[in-house]
Amino acid sequence: MLKLQFMKKISLILAAIILLLSVGQANAFIDGISGTSFQFAAREGRLSTPDGGNLLFWGFADTTPGGRASVQYPGPTLIINQGDTVTITLANELKEPVSMMFPGMTTLSSMVPALKQGRLSSLVPECEPGGTQTYSFRADKAGTFYYQSGSNQAIQLRMGLFGAIVVRPVLHKKLAIHNTVPFGLYSSTNGVRHPQVRLDYNNPTGIGGVAYNPSNSSDMSTVYDREFLYMVSEMDPKFQRWMEFEQDKINKPFDFSAWKANYWFINGRNAPDTMGMPLTSKNGVVSGSLQLPSQPYNCMPLFHPGERVLIRIINMGQDFHPLHTHGNHMRVVAEDGNLLQSSGGTGADLSWEAFTVTMAPGKTFDATFTWSGKGLGWDIYEDTATFRPYEYIADHIKTFTPFTSPAASGLTPKLPPQGLPVIMPGIQETMAGPNGSGSPFLGSKEALTPGEGGFNPFNGFFFMWHSHAERELTNNDIFPGGLLTMAGIVPWPATGDNLTVLDEYMP
Amino acid sequence: MTTNKLLTYWLALALIAVALPAAAFLQFPYDIPGIVDWNNDGTATGTVPDFIGLPGTPAAVSMHLAAGDGYSKMADGTGLYIFGFNKGSAFPASTFMKNTEFRAEMPAPTISYYEGQEFYLTLTNVGMKLRPDLFDPHSVHFHGFPQAAPVFDGEPMASFGIRMGFDLTYYYNLVEPGTYLYHCHVEATEHMEMGMLGNLFIMPRQDLYTRKTLVPVSGFTQFAYNDCDNLPPYNPGKTDFETTLVTLSGSMCGSTGYHVQKEIQFSDFDAIFHQKSLAADVLPFADMESSHYMLNGRGYPDTVGASVLNDAASIGKVNYYSQPIDSKVTANQGQRILLRLSNLSIQNFTTLEFNGPAFKVIGKCAKLLRGPDGKDLSYSANSVFMGPGETYDLILDTSGWAPGTYYFYSRNLNQLNNDQMERGGAMTEITII
Structure with a gap:
C-alpha cells in the first residue's frame, strides 16, 4: 500500500514533467542567483512533505528586484565568481534577531559578535526584527561553501x-586547451577516439566548467561536464511543531535530548519530490513544480555515458549522513572548498575514491563521477551495428550461450537475449520499479510488469544515490522517501532521436 | 502474545497459506568448481575451463542463494525473527525449496572470489514462512561494485526484485578487487533491518600471479589489493597472464600482503522492530532505536563462540545454524592479518578500536589508499570510524606483539551491550599465539 501511495505521488510528478515539457524546462544543473549585490529577507514559510504533511520553516528570500521574492528552503544558492565582493542587505521579518555568516569567505563587514544583556546572541552583528543589516564578503577561494545564520x-x-554558495574559479572556462584533451575516455569508435560532443566546459555558453583553478593546462582533476548540488538537511517534526504551536520556553520547553530526525532533505525536498521538476522563475515567468512554492530546487542528476559529473555535497544538518552512489565510485577532490592537493600545482593528488562518503555536519565535499559501463563483461547496447560514444570497445557485440536451457525449468523465462550472459526472468516473475525500461540494455525498452515503469523516457540506466543509513529513506515513518534521488545515465542521442525533447531535460 | 506463541500461530497460518513451486531454475547450478549442469538433472554435462590455467580455479563460478525468513538468537538469549539469505548450492533444484525455506542466516553467506572470474549468482525467493501476509520480492545489491548496470544492481526502482517462488540469475564480471558488501535492496529500510546483509570481497589478481610464478612478494602470496606497479594483466582469453616474466616492484609493492584474513561486518538490530515485524504490526521506522549491536550477526561473547544453533527445532527445523560466521581471528606472532571491515547498520556509525599496537589502514571503499599519481595515502591508526555502507581494510602486523588475546571492539559505549546484557555487543578477540 505504501508503495502504491509512492507510485501515485510519482505519477503526479510525471504528469507535471509531461505538462511542463512544453514550457522548456532546464533540469540537470545547479539553479541559483548570480551577481554581487543582493537583498535578502528572513521570514517564515511552510514546506510540503511527500507524505502529505507540511512543516514550518524559517528561510531566506531573494528580494532583490527581479528575484523570486518568496521564502525558500534552503535559501537561494549564490553562484559567484572568485574575487568578487558580494554585498547582501538582509531584512528581518522574523520575531527574533537573525544574521548571516559565510564560513570560508573573507568577511568584509563587521565580525564583532552581538551580545544581549551580557550574553552571546550572535556570532556576527545581527539584524533586529523589522530592521535591516548589511553583510559583505570577498570570495577569495573557489569551491563549494554555504551561508547560514x-x-x-x-x-x-x-x-x-x-x-x-558556489564560487567559480578565476580560470573557469579560461583554459582553452581543455577543449581539445579528451578525458574519461574508456573506449573509442573503430579505434578512433570519438569526437567530443558535450564536453564543453570551455564553451562560454556551455554548462561544463572547472571547480577549482587547474594547476596547469593538463590538470583535469576538477574539470566537469555537468554539476549538481547535493545539499542535505533533516528535521524532527516534533520540533517544527513545537516552534509553530508552542514555542513556550518557560512552561513547555522542547526536550532537545529527544530531538530525532524523521524527515531528510536533498536541496530542501524529500524523495520522491527530489526528482520532480525545479521551480524556476526567469524573466518574470514562473514555471516548474508549482506544488512546491517554497522548495524550488530539485536533485535529479542526468548525464550521458562518459561524461564527468561534479557533485557539490553540503551537509547542513546536525547528523552524519553516508552518501552512497550506485553505479560507480565517486572521486572526492575537495573538502570544505579546499582542493585535496599536497602542495600548490599538483592537482587533486590527495583525492580518494569512495562508494560511500560520510557527510559530516557542516562539511562540504566536491566529488566527480563518471559512468561508462567499462568492464561489465557484456555489451550494454542491444543495437550491435554501430559504436556508441564512450562504449567499452572490448565488450562490443559480445554474445553468450546460456549455461542452462530455459526449457528444462518448466517456468517461463524470457528468451535469452544473445547479448546478455543470463536468461532474464519473465515479467510476471519480477516486480519492476518506476525507473526501469524492461530491457537490460541501455537505450532499449521491453515490456514491464503491468502498471510499472514510465519514469525512464530515454530508456536510460538509473542509479539510486542515497543515504546508506537506510532509516533515512523514510518520510516520517513512511517508506520510501527521504534522502534519496535517482541519477540517470541517458544514452547519447542516436540518429533519428528527437533532440528537442532531450535538450529540454538536459541542457 | 509472547514471541513463541506468535511463532506457533504464524507457522500454523503459514502451513495453510504458502504453496510454492517446488523447483528452482538454476542457470549455473552447483558451485562445485568447474562443473556445469545444462539441464538441472544433477548430472554434469560440461566443464568450465580453468581460469588462467590454474587447476581448481574455474573461469566462471556460481552460487545459489535462497532469500526468505528465519530466526536468530542474540547473545542475551533473545530470539529475533529475521529475513535473510542462505546458501542452497548443495541442494538439487527439485528439493531446493524444502531445504532452504525458513533458514535465513545473518549475515548472509560470504561471497569471495578472484578478480577476473565471472560470477553467476542465482537468487530464489523462497517466501516468508512466518509472514504469509507478505509478498515481498527480494534482490541482491552488489554494494560498491564499480561500473554497475541496473539489471544486475538489485535496486528495484531502476530494475526489479524477484517474486516469491521464482529465480533470477545475476552476472558479475569481477573486474575490481576489494572489500564490498551485499544486501537485499527491496524495501531496503525494512529488509536490511531484518538482516538481509552479507560480506563480499574480491581477491586481487596479484595473488594468482604469485601462484603462477611461484615468486612471493616480500614473502607474501596473498594481498588485499594489486599493490605492485608493474603487475601484468590477464591475456584476452584469460588463459594466462600476458607475461609471467615480470619481477613485481613498486613503492607500495607487497604493502598489502597478509597471512590471515577475516571479514568483519558491523550491524545492529532493533528488537522491537523485529517483534513488530513478526506480529505483522505497523513497522516503527520513526521510532527505531538499536538494541543489539553485532559483528557478523552476533554480539560478544558469541562473536568468538561456536556457530549459533537456533531454537527452531521446535518448529521442525533441525540443525538450523542461523549465525554461522564468527569474528574470531587467530594468528601466529609475526604474521600479518587483513581485516575486511564493513558497516551495514541502517542507522549507526561506529568507531572500532583495537587495544593493541597501531594497525595500518590500507583500503577504503574497495580501493587501495593510493592517490591518482601513486602517492601512498595509507595511514596508521588505532581505531577506524565507519559509516553505514562503508568498508575499510586494515593490516595488523603482529611482529613483536606479545602473545595473548587482543580485543577489537566498538568504542561507541552504547554498542557494547546485548540489549540489557553488559559486557557484550560489537566486540571480538584477536588471539596471537
Whole structure:
C-alpha cells in the first residue's frame, strides 16, 4: 500500500514533467542567483512533505528586484565568481534577531559578535526584527561553501536559515586547451577516439566548467561536464511543531535530548519530490513544480555515458549522513572548498575514491563521477551495428550461450537475449520499479510488469544515490522517501532521436 | 502474545497459506568448481575451463542463494525473527525449496572470489514462512561494485526484485578487487533491518600471479589489493597472464600482503522492530532505536563462540545454524592479518578500536589508499570510524606483539551491550599465539 501511495505521488510528478515539457524546462544543473549585490529577507514559510504533511520553516528570500521574492528552503544558492565582493542587505521579518555568516569567505563587514544583556546572541552583528543589516564578503577561494545564520544556531539552523554558495574559479572556462584533451575516455569508435560532443566546459555558453583553478593546462582533476548540488538537511517534526504551536520556553520547553530526525532533505525536498521538476522563475515567468512554492530546487542528476559529473555535497544538518552512489565510485577532490592537493600545482593528488562518503555536519565535499559501463563483461547496447560514444570497445557485440536451457525449468523465462550472459526472468516473475525500461540494455525498452515503469523516457540506466543509513529513506515513518534521488545515465542521442525533447531535460 | 506463541500461530497460518513451486531454475547450478549442469538433472554435462590455467580455479563460478525468513538468537538469549539469505548450492533444484525455506542466516553467506572470474549468482525467493501476509520480492545489491548496470544492481526502482517462488540469475564480471558488501535492496529500510546483509570481497589478481610464478612478494602470496606497479594483466582469453616474466616492484609493492584474513561486518538490530515485524504490526521506522549491536550477526561473547544453533527445532527445523560466521581471528606472532571491515547498520556509525599496537589502514571503499599519481595515502591508526555502507581494510602486523588475546571492539559505549546484557555487543578477540 505504501508503495502504491509512492507510485501515485510519482505519477503526479510525471504528469507535471509531461505538462511542463512544453514550457522548456532546464533540469540537470545547479539553479541559483548570480551577481554581487543582493537583498535578502528572513521570514517564515511552510514546506510540503511527500507524505502529505507540511512543516514550518524559517528561510531566506531573494528580494532583490527581479528575484523570486518568496521564502525558500534552503535559501537561494549564490553562484559567484572568485574575487568578487558580494554585498547582501538582509531584512528581518522574523520575531527574533537573525544574521548571516559565510564560513570560508573573507568577511568584509563587521565580525564583532552581538551580545544581549551580557550574553552571546550572535556570532556576527545581527539584524533586529523589522530592521535591516548589511553583510559583505570577498570570495577569495573557489569551491563549494554555504551561508547560514550566526544567531541562535541551535534553533535557527534547525529551522532552515542556510543556503549554498558556489564560487567559480578565476580560470573557469579560461583554459582553452581543455577543449581539445579528451578525458574519461574508456573506449573509442573503430579505434578512433570519438569526437567530443558535450564536453564543453570551455564553451562560454556551455554548462561544463572547472571547480577549482587547474594547476596547469593538463590538470583535469576538477574539470566537469555537468554539476549538481547535493545539499542535505533533516528535521524532527516534533520540533517544527513545537516552534509553530508552542514555542513556550518557560512552561513547555522542547526536550532537545529527544530531538530525532524523521524527515531528510536533498536541496530542501524529500524523495520522491527530489526528482520532480525545479521551480524556476526567469524573466518574470514562473514555471516548474508549482506544488512546491517554497522548495524550488530539485536533485535529479542526468548525464550521458562518459561524461564527468561534479557533485557539490553540503551537509547542513546536525547528523552524519553516508552518501552512497550506485553505479560507480565517486572521486572526492575537495573538502570544505579546499582542493585535496599536497602542495600548490599538483592537482587533486590527495583525492580518494569512495562508494560511500560520510557527510559530516557542516562539511562540504566536491566529488566527480563518471559512468561508462567499462568492464561489465557484456555489451550494454542491444543495437550491435554501430559504436556508441564512450562504449567499452572490448565488450562490443559480445554474445553468450546460456549455461542452462530455459526449457528444462518448466517456468517461463524470457528468451535469452544473445547479448546478455543470463536468461532474464519473465515479467510476471519480477516486480519492476518506476525507473526501469524492461530491457537490460541501455537505450532499449521491453515490456514491464503491468502498471510499472514510465519514469525512464530515454530508456536510460538509473542509479539510486542515497543515504546508506537506510532509516533515512523514510518520510516520517513512511517508506520510501527521504534522502534519496535517482541519477540517470541517458544514452547519447542516436540518429533519428528527437533532440528537442532531450535538450529540454538536459541542457 | 509472547514471541513463541506468535511463532506457533504464524507457522500454523503459514502451513495453510504458502504453496510454492517446488523447483528452482538454476542457470549455473552447483558451485562445485568447474562443473556445469545444462539441464538441472544433477548430472554434469560440461566443464568450465580453468581460469588462467590454474587447476581448481574455474573461469566462471556460481552460487545459489535462497532469500526468505528465519530466526536468530542474540547473545542475551533473545530470539529475533529475521529475513535473510542462505546458501542452497548443495541442494538439487527439485528439493531446493524444502531445504532452504525458513533458514535465513545473518549475515548472509560470504561471497569471495578472484578478480577476473565471472560470477553467476542465482537468487530464489523462497517466501516468508512466518509472514504469509507478505509478498515481498527480494534482490541482491552488489554494494560498491564499480561500473554497475541496473539489471544486475538489485535496486528495484531502476530494475526489479524477484517474486516469491521464482529465480533470477545475476552476472558479475569481477573486474575490481576489494572489500564490498551485499544486501537485499527491496524495501531496503525494512529488509536490511531484518538482516538481509552479507560480506563480499574480491581477491586481487596479484595473488594468482604469485601462484603462477611461484615468486612471493616480500614473502607474501596473498594481498588485499594489486599493490605492485608493474603487475601484468590477464591475456584476452584469460588463459594466462600476458607475461609471467615480470619481477613485481613498486613503492607500495607487497604493502598489502597478509597471512590471515577475516571479514568483519558491523550491524545492529532493533528488537522491537523485529517483534513488530513478526506480529505483522505497523513497522516503527520513526521510532527505531538499536538494541543489539553485532559483528557478523552476533554480539560478544558469541562473536568468538561456536556457530549459533537456533531454537527452531521446535518448529521442525533441525540443525538450523542461523549465525554461522564468527569474528574470531587467530594468528601466529609475526604474521600479518587483513581485516575486511564493513558497516551495514541502517542507522549507526561506529568507531572500532583495537587495544593493541597501531594497525595500518590500507583500503577504503574497495580501493587501495593510493592517490591518482601513486602517492601512498595509507595511514596508521588505532581505531577506524565507519559509516553505514562503508568498508575499510586494515593490516595488523603482529611482529613483536606479545602473545595473548587482543580485543577489537566498538568504542561507541552504547554498542557494547546485548540489549540489557553488559559486557557484550560489537566486540571480538584477536588471539596471537
